Amino acid sequence: MNSFVYNIPTKVYFGENQLGHLGEELRKFGRRVLLTYGGGSIKRNGLYDRVIEELSKADLEVFELSGIEPNPRIESVREGVKICKEQGIDVLLAVGGGSTIDATKFMAAGACVEHDAWEFFGANAKPINEALPIVTILTLSATGSEMDTGGVISNLATGDKLGRLAAPLLPRVSFLDPTLTYSVSKYQTACGAADIMSHIIEVYFNTQEDLFMLDCFMEGMLKTVVKYAPIAVAEPENYEARANLMWTSSWAINGFINGGKRKAWSCHPMEHELSAVYDITHGLGLAILTPRWMKYCLDETTVDKYVQYGVNVFGIDPSLDKMEIAKRSIALTEEFLFEKLGLQRTFTEVGIKREDFKMMAQKACRYGDIKGFKTLTPADVEAIFEMCL
Amino acid sequence: MNSFVYNIPTKVYFGENQLGHLGEELRKFGRRVLLTYGGGSIKRNGLYDRVIEELSKADLEVFELSGIEPNPRIESVREGVKICKEQGIDVLLAVGGGSTIDATKFMAAGACVEHDAWEFFGANAKPINEALPIVTILTLSATGSEMDTGGVISNLATGDKLGRLAAPLLPRVSFLDPTLTYSVSKYQTACGAADIMSHIIEVYFNTQEDLFMLDCFMEGMLKTVVKYAPIAVAEPENYEARANLMWTSSWAINGFINGGKRKAWSCHPMEHELSAVYDITHGLGLAILTPRWMKYCLDETTVDKYVQYGVNVFGIDPSLDKMEIAKRSIALTEEFLFEKLGLQRTFTEVGIKREDFKMMAQKACRYGDIKGFKTLTPADVEAIFEMCL
Numbered sequence: 090m091n092s093f094v095y096n097i098p099t100k101v102y103f104g105e106n107q108l109g110h111l112g113e114e115l116r117k118f119g120r121r122v123l124l125t126y127g128g129g130s131i132k133r134n135g136l137y138d139r140v141i142e143e144l145s146k147a148d149l150e151v152f153e154l155s156g157i158e159p160n161p162r163i164e165s166v167r168e169g170v171k172i173c174k175e176q177g178i179d180v181l182l183a184v185g186g187g188s189t190i191d192a193t194k195f196m197a198a199g200a201c202v203e204h205d206a207w208e209f210f211g212a213n214a215k216p217i218n219e220a221l222p223i224v225t226i227l228t229l230s231a232t233g234s235e236m237d238t239g240g241v242i243s244n245l246a247t248g249d250k251l252g253r254l255a256a257p258l259l260p261r262v263s264f265l266d267p268t269l270t271y272s273v274s275k276y277q278t279a280c281g282a283a284d285i286m287s288h289i290i291e292v293y294f295n296t297q298e299d300l301f302m303l304d305c306f307m308e309g310m311l312k313t314v315v316k317y318a319p320i321a322v323a324e325p326e327n328y329e330a331r332a333n334l335m336w337t338s339s340w341a342i343n344g345f346i347n348g349g350k351r352k353a354w355s356c357h358p359m360e361h362e363l364s365a366v367y368d369i370t371h372g373l374g375l376a377i378l379t380p381r382w383m384k385y386c387l388d389e390t391t392v393d394k395y396v397q398y399g400v401n402v403f404g405i406d407p408s409l410d411k412m413e414i415a416k417r418s419i420a421l422t423e424e425f426l427f428e429k430l431g432l433q434r435t436f437t438e439v440g441i442k443r444e445d446f447k448m449m450a451q452k453a454c455r456y457g458d459i460k461g462f463k464t465l466t467p468a469d470v471e472a473i474f475e476m477c478l
Numbered sequence: 479m480n481s482f483v484y485n486i487p488t489k490v491y492f493g494e495n496q497l498g499h500l501g502e503e504l505r506k507f508g509r510r511v512l513l514t515y516g517g518g519s520i521k522r523n524g525l526y527d528r529v530i531e532e533l534s535k536a537d538l539e540v541f542e543l544s545g546i547e548p549n550p551r552i553e554s555v556r557e558g559v560k561i562c563k564e565q566g567i568d569v570l571l572a573v574g575g576g577s578t579i580d581a582t583k584f585m586a587a588g589a590c591v592e593h594d595a596w597e598f599f600g601a602n603a604k605p606i607n608e609a610l611p612i613v614t615i616l617t618l619s620a621t622g623s624e625m626d627t628g629g630v631i632s633n634l635a636t637g638d639k640l641g642r643l644a645a646p647l648l649p650r651v652s653f654l655d656p657t658l659t660y661s662v663s664k665y666q667t668a669c670g671a672a673d674i675m676s677h678i679i680e681v682y683f684n685t686q687e688d689l690f691m692l693d694c695f696m697e698g699m700l701k702t703v704v705k706y707a708p709i710a711v712a713e714p715e716n717y718e719a720r721a722n723l724m725w726t727s728s729w730a731i732n733g734f735i736n737g738g739k740r741k742a743w744s745c746h747p748m749e750h751e752l753s754a755v756y757d758i759t760h761g762l763g764l765a766i767l768t769p770r771w772m773k774y775c776l777d778e779t780t781v782d783k784y785v786q787y788g789v790n791v792f793g794i795d796p797s798l799d800k801m802e803i804a805k806r807s808i809a810l811t812e813e814f815l816f817e818k819l820g821l822q823r824t825f826t827e828v829g830i831k832r833e834d835f836k837m838m839a840q841k842a843c844r845y846g847d848i849k850g851f852k853t854l855t856p857a858d859v860e861a862i863f864e865m866c867l
Binding site for chain 1: 483485489495694718725737
């Protein structure tokens, strides 16, 4: 068991009718606010007006940057950096899902340096020692960006989609109102649930011994996703389901569950190459990859983790043969993702082609083999891609 | 489900060999440190010397207050306040268990006001708007004071033992090294485990609907205590057991699991009256009370919560009759506390006498009936005390 540092000071207002605190929280950081959002759904559903009203009441000066893309691009980040610098922005307010929040994080960091924001990424990435304060209003339960230090940005010019973690990127305050996710489509709700599930599985499937307490917590979060994601898909305005998914999305990736474990992510580095090239929804890519990766890694040396997962998350009879439990646990994961959530099952269905496998596999391993649950070489990644066809 | 604010910014260094960060963390708050500790066990086991070495390396000026009692007393708090004011202390460093940390919290708050520190307690308690920064090094897994906003202080002159919560009391940084609990006696380890279990049960047994995800987390923490407390008692130097108990002690009461729930504690207000009068260990009082309180509250309206507890924590067969499951869950709780942990089972064994029941029951309800899982009047509290004889 490794030693670790736990440090997640994000303040969260959870529940309905908490936006009355927005102005007072922003005022702690200054008066000049950059409001960032995506394609304008917040204008259609009335959230934009509510936010502007709160900002006006608190006598804040508001600048805006809209149109942040799903799989957000470095060009949007650059635009935000420019506004921050030119307008002397004090605090950034991201209203949206993980894409908007991720892009906003690198605007906040880019505003504090002279170099281009893309230099925060890649093998020779520049340090992120400071960032302007970030406040978020979450409208989609998925990436956990509202309570973590990371973000992922795409550069279509180079064909790269790269992630970065840095403590100054942690939002200072996040508003999590489950009712703001009522208007999320069934499809995006399902993709978000697959993303949450993957964040937990990436940490849970690990060969290193760790804190039993945290394994229990991960199993609890997985049970929560399995129970409530289909309800949220079927009944978009079910508060209990939306609330459980929302708080789980934050805790799945804020770092708490990593305590004492080595980092060992596998599906995320593979998926980032898919969505860098094909611009598909991140959660969908993860859904297609995860069960295949689970099958690929299953053997006598890893089977115990699958047994723990199958018994504690899906309630499989522990008296069965170990390998049988493992296989059933994968089958139940597939059933959840592809039948209960209704996500597409194969690369073929979403148009991802074999001709790109070698290139994407090489890129997934650009920093070396993926040292995950099992070590994956580019050839292993290609083999997993083949299973997804 | 209620809305709530999550705000727990304590930074935690977890694991062995983290004390090298002590100096740098304290220096963030200033140079003049008040080091507080209890009966001197930290001198016998070498921790005192390690701490002093780190403080010297960081060129900190150290003042000391030792001898803080179990069930810490207001007199110790007053002494600490006096040192803080006279010496212009910048930061307090509490080295010990919940008693030392609790007392230190009210020293830190008392240093910022003119009135006596006892005025922070009781029906007309003064506000706690600020406190000097607090850093802790935990040596006993039990109260969770290392990561929460509360503390409990005894006033033997008035026969009161009163708790107080206030945001400024939250430690800024806590060092949790499981090896520092290796020297905790079997008896105190068992009492600490009973305290942790009670913190979870006080929140878990609630008739209000809440976040399923948090119920899963509470069940995971209860399973952790049930699994590892007997191991820690049997093998005091088992790192895995000590680590799981330590991190669970913090998360059992830092406020996370309350999210969305009404506050509904029952056994703690009853127990505080026992240990105010008899000065017994808090966790032991809780261990004796908890199963009797569970029996007292069990009926057709509450049985479902016992079923959830019995099935998910103890693995009782869910196909049994509900009331049968509930009774088994109480029996297994008793078996855990009194057989596996070896704690005393009755008031008689620890010298608590019937003649004090009426007075203690009245005091437990001094602010009105206890609005817990079931509402308890003074007569109910007396009846539960009777069951403990």
